[in-house]
Amino acid sequence: xxxxxxxxxxxxIFTEHLDNGMTIVAESMDWLESVxxxxxxxxxxxxxxxxxxxxANFSCEMVQRGCGSRDSRQFIEDLDNLGVERSANxxxxxxxxxxxxxxxxxxxxxxxxxDLIRRPHLPEDQFEDxxxxxxxxxxxxxxxxPQKVMQEVRRRQYGEPxxxxxxGRLDCxxxxxxxxxxxxxxxxxxxxxxxxxxxxxxDWPRLREHIQSLWGDWQPVPLAAIQEQTPLYGYRxxxxxxxxxxxxISYSSVPYPDDDYYQARGAVGVLSDGMSSRLFTEVRENRxxxxxxxxxxxxxxxxxxxxxxxxxxTDRAQETLDVMVAELKRLADGIEVGELRRLKARIKSALIxxxxxxxxxxxxxxxxxxxxxxxxxxxxxxxKIDVLSCESINEYLRKNxxxxxxxxxxxxxxxxxxxxxxxxxxx
Amino acid sequence: xxxxxxxxxxxxxxxxxxxxxxxxxxxxxxxxxxxRDETDQFSGVSHFLEHMVFKGTPQRTAADVNRELDxxxxxxxxxxxxxxxxxxxxxxxxYQDRAVDLLSDILRPSLxxxxxxxEKKVILEEIAKYENQPPFGANExxxxxxFRGHSLARNVLGSIESVxxxxxxxxxxxxxxxxxSRNIVLVATGNVDFxxxxxxxxRRCGHWEPFEAPRDTSRPASQSVLEIVHKESSAxxxxxxxxxxxxxxxTDRHAARILATVLGDxxxxxxxxxxxxxxLAEYAAVGAYEFxxxxxxxxxxxxxxxxxxxNLQRIHDLELELESNGVTGAELVQAKNKICSHLxxxxxxxxxxxxxxxxxxxxxxxYRTLTEVREAYEAVExxxxxxxxxxxxxxxxxxxxxxxxxxxxxxx
Numbered sequence: 001x002x003x004x005x006x007x008x009x010x011x012x013i014f015t016e017h018l019d020n021g022m023t024i025v026a027e028s029m030d031w032l033e034s035v036x037x038x039x040x041x042x043x044x045x046x047x048x049x050x051x052x053x054x055x056a057n058f059s060c061e062m063v064q065r066g067c068g069s070r071d072s073r074q075f076i077e078d079l080d081n082l083g084v085e086r087s088a089n090x091x092x093x094x095x096x097x098x099x100x101x102x103x104x105x106x107x108x109x110x111x112x113x114x115d116l117i118r119r120p121h122l123p124e125d126q127f128e129d130x131x132x133x134x135x136x137x138x139x140x141x142x143x144x145x146p147q148k149v150m151q152e153v154r155r156r157q158y159g160e161p162x163x164x165x166x167x168g169r170l171d172c173x174x175x176x177x178x179x180x181x182x183x184x185x186x187x188x189x190x191x192x193x194x195x196x197x198x199x200x201x202x203d204w205p206r207l208r209e210h211i212q213s214l215w216g217d218w219q220p221v222p223l224a225a226i227q228e229q230t231p232l233y234g235y236r237x238x239x240x241x242x243x244x245x246x247x248x249i250s251y252s253s254v255p256y257p258d259d260d261y262y263q264a265r266g267a268v269g270v271l272s273d274g275m276s277s278r279l280f281t282e283v284r285e286n287r288x289x290x291x292x293x294x295x296x297x298x299x300x301x302x303x304x305x306x307x308x309x310x311x312x313x314t315d316r317a318q319e320t321l322d323v324m325v326a327e328l329k330r331l332a333d334g335i336e337v338g339e340l341r342r343l344k345a346r347i348k349s350a351l352i353x354x355x356x357x358x359x360x361x362x363x364x365x366x367x368x369x370x371x372x373x374x375x376x377x378x379x380x381x382x383x384k385i386d387v388l389s390c391e392s393i394n395e396y397l398r399k400n401x402x403x404x405x406x407x408x409x410x411x412x413x414x415x416x417x418x419x420x421x422x423x424x425x426x427x
Numbered sequence: 428x429x430x431x432x433x434x435x436x437x438x439x440x441x442x443x444x445x446x447x448x449x450x451x452x453x454x455x456x457x458x459x460x461x462x463r464d465e466t467d468q469f470s471g472v473s474h475f476l477e478h479m480v481f482k483g484t485p486q487r488t489a490a491d492v493n494r495e496l497d498x499x500x501x502x503x504x505x506x507x508x509x510x511x512x513x514x515x516x517x518x519x520x521x522y523q524d525r526a527v528d529l530l531s532d533i534l535r536p537s538l539x540x541x542x543x544x545x546e547k548k549v550i551l552e553e554i555a556k557y558e559n560q561p562p563f564g565a566n567e568x569x570x571x572x573x574f575r576g577h578s579l580a581r582n583v584l585g586s587i588e589s590v591x592x593x594x595x596x597x598x599x600x601x602x603x604x605x606x607x608s609r610n611i612v613l614v615a616t617g618n619v620d621f622x623x624x625x626x627x628x629x630r631r632c633g634h635w636e637p638f639e640a641p642r643d644t645s646r647p648a649s650q651s652v653l654e655i656v657h658k659e660s661s662a663x664x665x666x667x668x669x670x671x672x673x674x675x676x677x678t679d680r681h682a683a684r685i686l687a688t689v690l691g692d693x694x695x696x697x698x699x700x701x702x703x704x705x706x707l708a709e710y711a712a713v714g715a716y717e718f719x720x721x722x723x724x725x726x727x728x729x730x731x732x733x734x735x736x737x738n739l740q741r742i743h744d745l746e747l748e749l750e751s752n753g754v755t756g757a758e759l760v761q762a763k764n765k766i767c768s769h770l771x772x773x774x775x776x777x778x779x780x781x782x783x784x785x786x787x788x789x790x791x792x793x794y795r796t797l798t799e800v801r802e803a804y805e806a807v808e809x810x811x812x813x814x815x816x817x818x819x820x821x822x823x824x825x826x827x828x829x830x831x832x833x834x835x836x837x838x839x
Contacts, residue, residue, distance in 0.1 A: 031448055034772050072704070080695040080761050083768020100772050132706020140709045140729060142662035143561045241660045244552075244559045275481070275493035275503070285489060288548030291556050313555055342497040349500030349519050353451050356776045 010377045013365070014204050016211075020220050021192035024211055025365045025375050027199040029358060035200035036100035036358040038366040039113055043188035044093040045168070046161040046226050051175070054134060054168015057090045058176050059184045061130045062122045064088060068115030072126065075112065084109050085359075090166035092158075092300065093370075095188075100359040103201040107210050110198075114214040117189050127178050135174070137167045145246045145410055146292075146311055152236060152408040153248035154298075157305050159231030192220040197366035200358030235407045235421055237414035245317035245411030248309050249324060251402050253297060255304035256371040263396035264297060266388050268306055269343040270335045271295045271327065276342060278327050283310060289320045295328075301371060306402070314412045325405065325418040332401035334394040347385050351378050430794050431621040438609035438637045441628050442794060444784050446777070449617035453781030454526050455515035456534055457612045457789050460605040462585075463509045463578035463718075464642055471585015472593060472601045474507040475550050479598065480514065480533050481505070482542040489542055492533055499525045502778070507583055510642075510718055511789065517778040520618040524627050527613075531631035534606065543595045551591065554584050561729065562665035563658055565829040569667040569725075572654055573825035577647035579718060608635035614785035617777025644720035646674065649825070653837050656829040663709060664735040664830030665728070668742075670821045672715050672722035675790040680717050681803050682811040683819070687715040687724060688762040689754045689812075690745065690821070695761065697745050702728075708738050719790065724821060732831040739826070743838035746821040753813040767801050 012028040045056040066072040079086060082105040087098040097116065099109050141147055155163040167173075196215070198207060253264045271278050272295040275285075283293045295308040308328070312320045354360045355378070365375045405421045433441045461473050482489040496503045496516065503516035514534065518526045558564055567582045574580040584590075613628055615621070649671050673680040691698045691713025702708040710729035716722060730738050754762075773779045774797045787795055795803075828835055 032775055034775060073700070076695045076699075077761060081764045083764045083771075085769060085772060086694075102768055102771050105768075129704060129706045133703070133709075134706075136663075136706060136709035136731065139731060140561070140663050145559065242559050244555050274497035276490070276497045281490070281493070284549055285493070286545070288545040289552070291549055291553040311556055311559075312552055338494070342494065345498055345500035346502075347500075349451070349517075350502070352519060353502070353517065353776075353778075355450050358775075359772075 063120035066121035199361035675717035
């Protein structure tokens with residue numbers, strides 16, 4: 001068994017570092033009947049070689065086709081019989097697996113997921129089936145126009161490889177072979193920077209021992225450095241035969257670990273949290289321009305942005321864009337006391353209600369560890385919200401006025417860009 | 428956990444599942460009205476009214492309503508279905524009174540003409556949104572074809588024409604036919620102070636007028652047709668199938684839901700192994716849904732256009748196999764494990780319980796604990812599923828396909 005360093009952050013929060021670089025974070029919520037886990041493996045799509053875009057996603061598909069002593073059918077049947085509600089996602093930085101279940105099933109479930117990331121079969125005879133699954137994902141994303149617009153916004157805002165969509169490109173996925181997947185898994189499914197979070201009705205001493213026995217002897221391999229390219233920004237229009245135009249806007253903001261993050265989050269909350277928020281009021285309620293409009297913060301470890309979306313019929317798209325951009329710019333003039341008071345009430349009630357969901361806490365504490373290398377208690381976050389003031393947010397907005405917007409539209413015709421849209425690489 | 432219940436003098440029912448250990452309170456008004464209570468001329472009025480309810484009352488402007496909902500930190504919304512219009516909010520217990528005050532006030536809306544015209548544009552955008560996203564209205568088209576001539580055929584959102592022609596006066600007339608105190612149930616779950624809830628509701632809703640709001644719940648004669656809607660700009664083909672199933676009041680609905688899980692759950696089901704694991708389809712699943720007087724098995728398929736015909740045949744073969752041989756004991760156990768685990772996970776949030784408790788009450792007039800619901804699934808035997816398959820053959824269905832395929836035939 002590997003020596004470990006244990007740390008107790010709060011009475012009900014536990015963290016532990018295995019010598020191989022893997023971190024365990026856990027939160028005891030003994031009023032629940034459930035337990036949820038999140039397993040973040042540093043195998044995100046930013047690690048795909050350019051000519052193999054989609055490899056992380058393909059690998060994620062293949063590792064779920066049998067592992068350890070289970071073939072692909074047994075793997076699914078056992079998890080189903082344990083009642084594990086599960087997810088598997090590839091983001092820029094991680095491939096993550098999640099599961100929620102009745103509390104006493106966690107031990108067996110973790111043992112299966114340990115096999116999944118340490119001993120996947122990657123069966124050759126299912127390789128073409130796996131490829132078809134990945135190709136279908138790309139094809140169906142073509143029909144999801146809001147998603148398509150927002151993917152292009154991310155691509156232009158963050159550049160390669162951090163702005164790329166996880167599912168990759170058709171030609172690349174066609175070109176991936178079995179040894180590519182094998183190599184990707186060997187190089188990236190490893191303990192260094194791996195995070196396992198567990199939240200819910202847990203018995204920490206027993207859980208800790210169980211996790212140590214599963215992952216303690218896992219050996220790390222060095223992770224390769226990632227090459228970055230300069231983002232494109234600017235405006236891009238895609239022609240599409242549709243009665244609606246979809247528009248996405250982004251601008252740079254501070255990332256989650258930044259001291260000013262909650263100032264930025266507060267400002268975006270005034271824009272988009274709740275039914276009295278500015279975008280909902282001005283775009284939908286006062287003008288009836290759309291059904292959906294929102295803005296939200298997106299963060300990587302070392303950079304962040306705000307992304308906004310709306311979809312509207314073609315002849316009203318220009319007005320929708322103009323009103324959205326005007327509202328983004330108006331933020332720099334400051335927010336008001338009532339707006340902040342409402343935002344605080346909403347965020348606080350959401351924080352308290354997180355305690356009704358082990359899955360929600362499990363993913364939050366895993367994200368905290370990734371971004372901050374520590375777990376924030378709900379009280380700590382609550383205090384950060386308490387100290388927000390109009391003055392502090394307005395000071396932040398004066399220094400960081402929304403601007404240099406990246407814009408993507410998809411519909412029958414391109415739009416006139418309002419002042420403030422970045423003109424770099426407008427292609 | 429304690430169940431409490433009270434009926435006001437005007438017939439408004441108040442029910443609550445009180446859990447003093449919960450962190451929040453879920454509060455909802457379930458109005459027993461939806462698209463099946465409309466006429467074709469006023470198709471979409473229930474859903475449009477649901478939007479207009481947030482547009483203010485004699486005491487509050489639309490902006491007041493939105494502001495106050497945010498002030499109490501509520502996570503509020505509303506939805507309209509064929510049979511229900513539900514207004515709900517999840518709040519911290521300290522805001523229970525204010526939430527009841529707000530939600531009950533907005534249930535007597537002003538329907539002001541200027542708000543009506545702005546909101547009509549939002550509804551038309553909502554209709555356009557669903558027409559432009561997968562499955563491009565295939566589900567509504569399938570309901571329309573399957574229940575042709577019956578009120579369940581009507582689209583919840585209505586059409587651009589029917590919504591476009593609606594007036595505030597017509598909406599008010601509909602409101603006055605359906606929003607009777609006897610047709611509304613106030614549902615609360617979580618950390619509820621029931622006595623206060625009754626006091627507040629009496630004060631706010633005690634004057635609501637009671638009147639009859641009848642609904643025809645006889646079982647409709649369903650169709651079995653194939654419709655193909657050609658949509659060249661779509662990359663994938665989207666198919667929806669509807670077969671008859673048990674109604675909300677039928678006890679075999681639990682067996683039907685287990686059957687749907689065995690055939691078409693999104694993991695570990697027969698369709699999963701046949702179509703998803705093999706990469707032949709991007710999406711293939713089945714769900715069982717109940718209405719008063721009837722029910723459906725609704726299947727979805729999303730796949731590459733060139734594989735659609737072959738995939739439809741595969742689904743047909745899976746259905747035939749089930750109709751001949753039923754489900755295995757192992758499949759039954761696996762489906763029960765999934766459903767029961769899901770119930771526990773869902774039940775942990777007060778707001779989720781609010782929907783389950785409310786639906787049980789308005790569909791069947793009874794309250795069931797989470798344990799009772801679980802036991803109903805646990806009790807299902809293999810032969811009960813065979814009985815469902817015999818009574819509601821899955822192969823007799825209505826199919827609607829939307830996408831680039833111009834030509835599809837019924838599988839044999």
